[in-house]
Amino acid sequence: MITIFLRIYSLVWKLALPFLRRARRTSFGWQERTLAKAPEGPFDLWIQAASGGESMLTNMVLDELNQTLESKFKINILATSGTKEGVDSLKKAKEKRNTSCFELQIAYFPFDAPFLMEKAFNRFAPRLAVIVETELWPAFLVYAQKKGVPVFLINGRMSDKSCGSYKRFSSFFHAYGPDRTWAISELDQARLAGVMGTEKVGLMNNIKFDRITPIKNSQPDVKLQSLLPADQPFILFGSIRREEEDKILKTVKELLTRRSDITVGIFPKHIDRAEVWQDKLQQLNIVTCRRSHIREDTPLAAVIIWDVFGELALAYQLAKVAFVGGSLVNLGGQNFLEPLVFGLRPIIGPYWRNFAWVGREIVTSGLVIEVADENMLTSTILKQLDDQEDKDRILEQVQEYFDPKKGGTRFVCQKITEKLHAL
Template identity: 30%
Template structure:
């Protein structure tokens, strides 16, 4: 199907009258904040005085990886103000909880407007950013066209373009070229991403590495962690982190197999979308297991076999608590969540076969012996048992993973300097060591 910019614009405008009903439906499902639906139509601008930088990060992972860049930009230019847009309620809650106190007054959050021409124009005319950046893979053609028409310098950082997404965009080459032409700077996270972006029209794309490899460790409240450790005691903990539908059933089945030899095993399920917590708990209970839910006030006491951690922003607690962890989204065809998060916390890692969202990081972890592959759900208990039964193996996995996660420490500062160079005023060329040869893009999925 050949779709160009004009056809996309017409289609989006035609759908606009129906989109408020779609937003209301999402709000009923907990995917939007009811009192802030106007922001999705470009309303709610409160532009601060001075220079304003706009950063768009679609969801939680992109927001977490971008925060060190925002902090580095603020250190270099304390007067700069930031507008951060996201597309999910969970990312908004996470941003509010993770922003350092010193940085919070300089940052305003809004939900990104849907890609309707009039809504995009209203948003940009209200906020009037001096420059902006998109993180990873969201390309909204009308919003980007509106930014380009207003002369707003834009960058695409930690740019990601999976083979599957590249194939979809290739069916609309004019639309892809138009969207990518809005970016004067494209910094890809891997050589493979850079090549796919260049083939779609981002001719000047460069690879500086993955910001998620440079992110700080996930936060954890010390008092909450102490309470959890007291409740768990010396029990081994099998964690299934950031799971997607279908993976919880596989983790519960693995728990039943593992518990034959380890009757004191605690399995912790952290669904990627916390609103699924009640359904996840019901599924585990239907398997005959004693279940507690964190959001309902439950604790992982000695009589609990499965603990459902259906809260926002607490994954750092459970990676610190786990004896071994499955990184979710990798046992079902989702593409995997970020494996560098457990690596930074020295948690032994298990990865299913669907890891294309983090192909470079996974390739490096597996090559270094920092993670164990799980070929399918049926093998999950066997591979987890290999770690649970061998503390030495667990330490070796954790050490190797931590070494991999320690790369690209200077990347946030380098990206910050490049983004500041987009703003009006004096600046200079920014250089950074490109992706290490033989690592980035070395795995194809």
């Protein structure tokens, strides 16, 4: 049965490859994706990260391995990703990492065509394969088993919708799924177990928690600080998505009507929306300026629209109040953990499923403030403007909340090293 599946699956890939060659997203790294040019094994470990987020977790695992592996047992590692963002993230981290215990090569993940994946396992010859989070390519799993390569799935998660889709093929995943899977919550564990089998699925702490470290006594960025009036509270709207712009615009207008002593910073999720924001604000006769246009002699504006990359985290340090977007409409939310490390309680909307792994307790504990709509957002911001928050106390609460949830990276590295020693 699996032979018939592989033949049909191969045919589908052969038909798809010409179209993938012309697609911008999959044209990057084409020679590596098709193995015309690719690293040569053997590798002790092949770790696969789907995209940028998973690559960040992979870098954390590699950093931890760099600290825990003994140099006398030097190993060869291949790290792959399916996107340019993921590969770039892996390469950037490699440049900064000094290693004495492993050699690292980075490449694009080969297309899952059976004729390519068989060639990949022959060429890479890994002793152990690790999948970060949940990306289950069938040919990858089949040829891992055919070549006798154990597969781990780490930081496993599965949405209810994905679970329904995967369950249709549960017989395949029972037979060819990862040898061991570690899920980040009991709910994810139950879903993954329903697909792969209870005996194969365990629990671990989410690696992402290891990134959350309170930054005490942080010094504000002097350059950014100079953009803002010293005597005015700074209200930050971060990672605002196009679909919620009108709701945020309503809040900004009401805030400036009620409080003339504030400066507002708008950080669109996509900076190409900066011009749209400027037009909308000017139509309301609100004095505004784009961040890239500010000079020493630029008049002060009520609203600054950020149209440059890389300054959101620095700006959180300067904010009196911060709202994190993607959450006022059903878009899943953006990263609201970043303000917390600076002792700033973020406000979010009701839609933050992308960060459900953090746990509802983040709201019930008071570390994050959830609002139902833009009207409640306005009133909450006005209230926070009058509150005198103790940043040191907030940082203590952040540490108390996240410290028990850490250790996932160390756990994964322990499982990897144990397995490599056993093989």
